[in-house]
Amino acid sequence: MKKVYLVGYMGCGKSAIGKRLSFATKMPFYDMDNEIVKMTGLTIPQIFEMYGEEYFREMETSFLRSFRDESCIIATGGGVAARRENREIMRETGLVFFLNAPFRDIWRRISTDRNRPIVQRSTRNDLEKLFNERKPFYLQSAHFKVETENRSLRDIVDYIAFQIGRLKGTGR
Numbered sequence: 001m002k003k004v005y006l007v008g009y010m011g012c013g014k015s016a017i018g019k020r021l022s023f024a025t026k027m028p029f030y031d032m033d034n035e036i037v038k039m040t041g042l043t044i045p046q047i048f049e050m051y052g053e054e055y056f057r058e059m060e061t062s063f064l065r066s067f068r069d070e071s072c073i074i075a076t077g078g079g080v081a082a083r084r085e086n087r088e089i090m091r092e093t094g095l096v097f098f099l100n101a102p103f104r105d106i107w108r109r110i111s112t113d114r115n116r117p118i119v120q121r122s123t124r125n126d127l128e129k130l131f132n133e134r135k136p137f138y139l140q141s142a143h144f145k146v147e148t149e150n151r152s153l154r155d156i157v158d159y160i161a162f163q164i165g166r167l168k169g170t171g172r
Contacts (some may be wrong), residue, residue, distance in 0.1 A: 002071055003094030004164060007138050009131050010078035010116055011109035012101040013148055013156070018075040020157045025164055032063055039063075048117040059081065064089040082134055087141040094165065097160055098142035103131050104148050120137065151153045 004027065006014040015031050022029030033044055036059050039131075040047060047056050067074070080086050081165045090096045107127070110119050119127065139145065146165055148156055 003089045004071075004073045004160070005094055005096045006073065006075045006099060007081050007141055008078070008101065009097055009100035009103075009106055009134060010118070011106040011113075012078075013153070014075035014099055016153060017099065017156055018073050020153055021132075021160055022069075022073050024157050024161045025073070026069070029075070030067070030072055031075045032060065032077050033075075035067070036060070036063060036077075042098045044115060045120075045164040053117075056141070060088055061089075063168070064093075079134065079135040081141040087137065090141055091143070095144070095164065096142045097113070097146050097163075098136070098138040099146050099148050099156070103128050105149065106131065128165045152158070 004021070006021075007016050010097070017028045018031065021027075022033055024061065036056075037043060040059070043049070044056070047059070051154075060077055061083060062079070064086055076090075081090075105126060110127075111114060111124070113119055117128070122130070144160075146156060146159060
């Protein structure tokens with residue numbers, strides 16, 4: 001098996017779960033947004049402001065095409081699954097886990113986050129609409145749907161680690 005991708009809406013727990021999953025599986029962890037920031041020397045808000053969202057989305061696709069050829073865990077950006085090419089790349093190069101969190105939990109986590117350009121320029125209703133628009137893409141990209149509601153980070157990590165271990169021997 002190569003990569004493990006965590007997909008889902010912003011604030012669903014991809015980074016928090018990815019870090020813990022890395023510890024549990026001894027696989028390196030990368031946060032796609034952080035890697036793009038390192039590559040460009042710009043924050044995500046700066047990239048959006050200077051070059052626009054489409055440019056950022058192209059950077060995500062480029063990242064998926066060319067990022068390290070190693071077994072690792074990648075927390076993707078919240079919009080990465082919206083592109084068909086991205087969904088195909090992830091499904092072909094690894095296992096994809098969709099972290100399905102209810103919007104009310106997500107809203108509680110993201111509503112005051114200044115590092116999310118989309119949150120800063122959108123209303124709660126706009127964000128909930130985007131959440132509902134993206135959900136089918138997460139489902140299309142996922143090998144596994146992971147319900148996060150009323151589950152501890154440890155339970156979620158244990159479940160994902162179990163699935164990774166179960167599939168390691170199948171050549172996935």
